[in-house]
Amino acid sequence: MAVKLEARDIRLEYYQPRTDTRLVALDGVNLTVMDGEFVSIVGPSGCGKTTFLSVVDGLIAATNGRVMVNGRVVSRPGPDRAVVFQDASLLPWRTVERNVVYGLECLGIADAEAKARARKFIDMVGLSGFEHHYPHELSGGMQQRVNLARALVMDPEVLLMDEPFAALDAQTREGMQEELLRIWLQAKKTVLFITHQIDEAIYLSDRVVVFSGRPGRVKEIIEVGMERPRRLTVKREARFHAIEDRIWGLIEEDLKSRIAGDRPPDTPRD
Amino acid sequence: MSTQTVIGEGHVERPPPLVRWYAEHRRAVFGTLVAILFLLFWEGLSRGWWADALRPLIGHAADPLLVPPIFISSPSRIAAEAWRMFVVTREIWSDLRFSAMEYALGLGAAIAVGMPLGLASGWYRRLSYAVGPFLAGFNATPQVALLPLIIIWVGFGLAAKILIIFALAVLPIAISAQSAVRTTDARLLKVAHSFGAGEWHLFRTIILPSAVPFLLAGLRLAVGRAMIGIVVGEIFGSAVGVGAMINRSGSRFETDKVFVGVLVIAAAGMLLAELVHQIERRVEAWRPSV
Structure with a gap:
């Protein structure tokens, strides 16, 4: 299998004018995602996982290191990556269909072709018949489906998902997780998925990357190694719990050391 | 039951x-x-x-x-006078035409200048730093106090009326346009950047649509303030116009005529506000009904 996405030695510093200090958000992050792989990043809140995703997308420039897609260095947003945002962030004045074609519009693709492509993905996320609805007429789960279709229609090399189900209620979230796996198998995309839900990460992923916080670093990468397709019932099996416990242990360790440490979490290292 | x-x-x-x-x-x-x-x-x-x-x-x-009617007139007298002025002598129509023209030109100029200026200063930080004090100062000025200056500059003619209406209407339009751009949802801007939208596309697809409600609210304010301009602008040296007619009739204690003029302006203001309101409703079909 070929390497699809590679992040090498990513370091990100912010200068804070108020305190005249440098905050290190990410420090030496290395990550390789293979073609067609589903990789999740979990970690304590504020560990920089969403920031890392923004660096991969090219919205934030890294201070050091580089991101490569198919071996090509990327420095700005491009059609080879598409983001599924945390809040659905749909354009409220556009219908479902017009939201889904937004990215294609930015590429300058003709309206008729864009609509034809949109139809396929609206169908894939199960929203046929809702093409002409406005976002406020949809439930939270349906809005996230539009958000997903908007990214999928770009046919990106890598799909970047930023806690897309965080705002949903528990039942809808489980349903969406199962849906996402079905769509992922159908669309055959490489996915980098950010979440703070450990069970969500395990259930969806081939590998789970555990971040440690402040500055964000890769603490450990865990191979899930469960067969696919997966049913939601796998979440109640012992081997699932074993992985869950292990990840919890890693995060807890990190939290404890941060509390016990002699410096407050926001103090920069250098 | x-x-x-x-x-x-x-x-x-x-x-x-x-x-x-x-x-x-x-x-x-x-x-x-x-x-x-x-x-x-x-x-x-x-x-x-x-x-x-x-x-x-x-x-x-x-x-x-x-x-006595000389102070407050009465609804029946006002109705009779309106009938006379609109239908019998038709004397009010020339005033209406003149006032409508200065109103349209003044408000049109205020929109043409205020909207682009407001949108641009909302978007470009440096421009907002540059025009900020100017806008704030102009906002704190009672614009009608500029009338003597305007008359010195351009005389008593149509231009003076257009200028005073412009001065009254341009600020609400510019200021609301500026804050419209500033309050654009940062999440939507992020979406647009992530999909690689160019500057113009970003403006057209994100900033402008989300600014529309603010722009129309500013316009609604401006419509009312420009009405003040009609009356104030025609106080000095004007022979025609609804405002001039009101001033002239007032000095002759023709209370009925004054009321007709005031009501005509009020009715026109309400009509225009309703028109803007209808536009608001049409362009905001996407908004959840509250």
């Missing part, structure tokens, strides 16, 4: 027609009722109905309830 809801039998009894009609038009019913009462009270004051009715009870204490 006839309005009782029957549960379990698969149908709901409809209330009688009169009750339904009232429920649908409650708002209009109340509004009209109060308006009619007000007009009656007014008419009664000028004709001495209330004074006559109360004199047997409170004697001369009722006298202030008779107000």
